[in-house]
Amino acid sequence: MVLPLRLIPRVAAAARFACAARRPISRRAPLLPPALAMAAAYSTGSGADRRLLFRQLFEKESCTYTYLLADVADPEKPAVLIDPVDRTVDRDINLIKELGLNLVYAMNTHVHADHVTGTGLIKTKLPGVKSVISRVSGAKADHFVDHGDKIHFGNLFLEVRATPGHTAGCVTYITGDAEGQPSPRMAFTGDALIIRACGRTDFQIFTLPRDTLLYPSHDYKGFTVTTVEEEVAYNARLTKDKETFKAIMDNLGLPYPKMIDVAVPANLVCGIQDPPPKI
């Protein structure tokens, strides 16, 4: 495996640890650091003053996260769905309808190996929705994105960052506000970064600001969200030197994904396939 791994300066990490250790701990301190408290607030709904509606959804067979984002300050309430799974398409569409949203884009971070994407199925149920994936992925979609592109929904957008490694076409989607209004920095990392770990990859995620919230495609341990700062300090793979990283990744001993022979061919054509099993 060729790994142009971005090395994390260990000295800087050690200094951060030392700093944190000296900080007095208040009994009344909130349990969540500010960035995480903000994520919790945004995940529970939207106040009148809030433009971004955000929901994190989970598919338990493949441990996949699907993310719903919408601009609820726009009268059309345009929404995007990141990494939908075929088995949970009806749940997701129902939620979108309940919230009065207008789904515009069904997007993938990459060609998944462990589940069939829901994008093709969504298009059959909600005509007008456009599927999105990176051009480099080699998969079919209505709209192809490249590094630096922006996918707009209302006054919000997702910026595309190429984060190859797990797959050549992996991208991370990063939130932004077209009017420059403050909003939480959120990065949807696909499998380029899994909390405290990573997919089989190198990545370009640690260049983001330290308080950026990271939302991966999967979680196998019960985590939901992390930050660049936490992963720079605690990621069990990406804090290692190149040789150690290679040794870890060469010895993961993960089983061949159960769905890979179905999922990859289906995902290369937007997930259209025989009707999925009833949930």
Ligand SMILES: N[C@@H](CCC(=O)N[C@@H](CSS)C(=O)NCC(=O)O)C(=O)O
């Ligand atoms: N057991 C699962 C496959 C799990 C797996 O391989 N996950 C991928 C991301 S999905 S392509 C991965 O990179 N995991 C890294 C890790 O550390 O777990 C199945 O059979 O589907």
Ligand SMILES: [Fe+2]
């Ligand atoms: Fe993957």
